[in-house]
Amino acid sequence: MFNNSYKRLETSMNTPNQRANSLEEHWMPFTSNRDYKDNPRLMVKAEGVYYTDHNGNKLIDASSGLFCNPAGHSRKEIKEAVANQLEQLDYVQPFQQGFEGSFELARKISKHTPEDLNRIFFTICGSSAVETAIKTAIAYFKAKGEGHRSHIVGRERGYHGMNIGGISVGGMVANRKTFSNILMPNVHHLRHTHLPENVFVKGEPETGAYLAEDLERIAANIGPENIAACIVEPVAGSTGTLVPPKGYLKKLREICDKHGILLIFDEVITGWGRMGEPFASQAFNVTPDILTMAKAITNGVMPLGAVASREKIYDTILESSPTGAIEFFHGYTYSAIPVSMAAGLAMQNIIEKENLFERSKKMSPYFLDALFSLKDIDGIADIRGYGMMGGIDIKVDERPGKAGYSCFKKLFEAGLSLKATGDCLIVAPPFVCEEHHIDEIIEKLRTGITNYFKTK
Numbered sequence: 001m002f003n004n005s006y007k008r009l010e011t012s013m014n015t016p017n018q019r020a021n022s023l024e025e026h027w028m029p030f031t032s033n034r035d036y037k038d039n040p041r042l043m044v045k046a047e048g049v050y051y052t053d054h055n056g057n058k059l060i061d062a063s064s065g066l067f068c069n070p071a072g073h074s075r076k077e078i079k080e081a082v083a084n085q086l087e088q089l090d091y092v093q094p095f096q097q098g099f100e101g102s103f104e105l106a107r108k109i110s111k112h113t114p115e116d117l118n119r120i121f122f123t124i125c126g127s128s129a130v131e132t133a134i135k136t137a138i139a140y141f142k143a144k145g146e147g148h149r150s151h152i153v154g155r156e157r158g159y160h161g162m163n164i165g166g167i168s169v170g171g172m173v174a175n176r177k178t179f180s181n182i183l184m185p186n187v188h189h190l191r192h193t194h195l196p197e198n199v200f201v202k203g204e205p206e207t208g209a210y211l212a213e214d215l216e217r218i219a220a221n222i223g224p225e226n227i228a229a230c231i232v233e234p235v236a237g238s239t240g241t242l243v244p245p246k247g248y249l250k251k252l253r254e255i256c257d258k259h260g261i262l263l264i265f266d267e268v269i270t271g272w273g274r275m276g277e278p279f280a281s282q283a284f285n286v287t288p289d290i291l292t293m294a295k296a297i298t299n300g301v302m303p304l305g306a307v308a309s310r311e312k313i314y315d316t317i318l319e320s321s322p323t324g325a326i327e328f329f330h331g332y333t334y335s336a337i338p339v340s341m342a343a344g345l346a347m348q349n350i351i352e353k354e355n356l357f358e359r360s361k362k363m364s365p366y367f368l369d370a371l372f373s374l375k376d377i378d379g380i381a382d383i384r385g386y387g388m389m390g391g392i393d394i395k396v397d398e399r400p401g402k403a404g405y406s407c408f409k410k411l412f413e414a415g416l417s418l419k420a421t422g423d424c425l426i427v428a429p430p431f432v433c434e435e436h437h438i439d440e441i442i443e444k445l446r447t448g449i450t451n452y453f454k455t456k
């Protein structure tokens with residue numbers, strides 16, 4: 001495609017021969033490829049809380065990349081750790097071999113996970129962490145002699161990544177409908193937790209805990225002894241920060257305990273400080289049995305996911321196999337690879353040195369107040385938020401998603417980068433933001449959203 005925007009792209013390249021001279025070959029993920037390629041948004045640099053695009057414009061990062069970079073971009077400590085690791089040991093197969101870094105990182109992670117979720121399985125990303133969590137639950141019950149527990153309960157408007165397990169237990173219609181004939185069997189969904197009376201509620205809504213009783217109804221319907229696990233995001237992230245009603249998660253925990261069902265928290269977004277504590281589990285004082293994480297674990301710099309399981313789960317699976325046999329037939333070529341471990345360890349040091357969780361918790365009230373100040377803009381249908389994450393719903397225009405995408409483009413023009421899902425704009429600033437950065441994000445949100453409504 002040789003259009004104007006492409007030419008603009010070419011002239012901005014300082015070494016054109018070494019760079020892409022066509023946008024056609026890369027089939028971009030979760031992107032309107034045709035529209036994008038007519039008017040590309042290419043980032044060429046990231047530093048601190050700012051990106052620079054190929055036209056030289058500076059954009060503030062209002063969503064920490066894709067909820068990945070709470071420590072800001074271009075962290076020297078991580079770059080050096082990865083470079084040093086590459087010098088020393090670039091790759092080792094993770095099956096029946098290993099290297100010290102993975103044990104060190106697992107130990108450090110286990111210091112932050114709640115209670116005895118101290119057994120850490122490394123994956124490649126959030127999606128592979130979710131598949132691993134589901135398989136761990138199934139393997140645990142098989143090992144325990146309860147192989148009849150094969151049903152999994154997810155929730156509407158849940159996002160658990162893009163693999164078959166994840167889209168089966170997830171509840172985002174667009175992600176599921178093309179693949180509806182190949183989804184996992186024995187999956188049920190709780191209702192989502194966003195009630196009409198809870199629009200423009202900051203933090204946990206007062207009403208709605210009763211929605212957790214859906215799990216009791218599903219259990220009554222199929223037999224609680226047949227359910228292996230219930231998986232939820234403590235705060236649904238990708239569908240726009242759906243904060244659980246007060247008491248909801250606690251009630252889910254109680255129902256799981258009553259029936260021997262494992263509770264899985266998918267903390268791929270909420271983990272590593274986004275809710276003001278290491279994990280949402282601690283922020284809401286509810287401990288799952290299995291917890292997934294990814295993204296911020298390496299400050300987004302290297303692909304890495306992890307699954308933390310209770311010690312009894314690990315012990316049961318290990319003890320069900322003869323000594324010398326592989327106990328869990330699961331793993332990836334890139335599980336616990338040296339470069340990801342190096343980035344993860346460097347991130348652990350940053351978290352500790354810079355009190356990142358504390359920073360997130362301290363900045364949250366300022367951020368949420370600022371976000372809710374946008375309430376006066378006509379055309380905003382709802383604002384929600386908790387910790388350092390918030391969602392703004394733009395009123396639907398013609399068809400779902402049109403307003404959100406148009407707004408996203410106006411925000412980009414106004415110098416702001418964020419994640420839009422459907423008609424929801426998701427704001428999740430890096431924790432290293434100062435108050436003036438939050439002010440800049442809010443000002444640009446106001447400009448971009450207002451411009452969208454003026455020109456639509």
Ligand SMILES: Cc1ncc(COP(=O)(O)O)c(C=O)c1O
Binds near residue numbers: 125159161
């Ligand atoms: C809660 C949750 N689970 C899983 C995933 C999938 O992670 P990944 O894109 O790294 O596979 C995401 C991604 O946003 C997520 O938000």
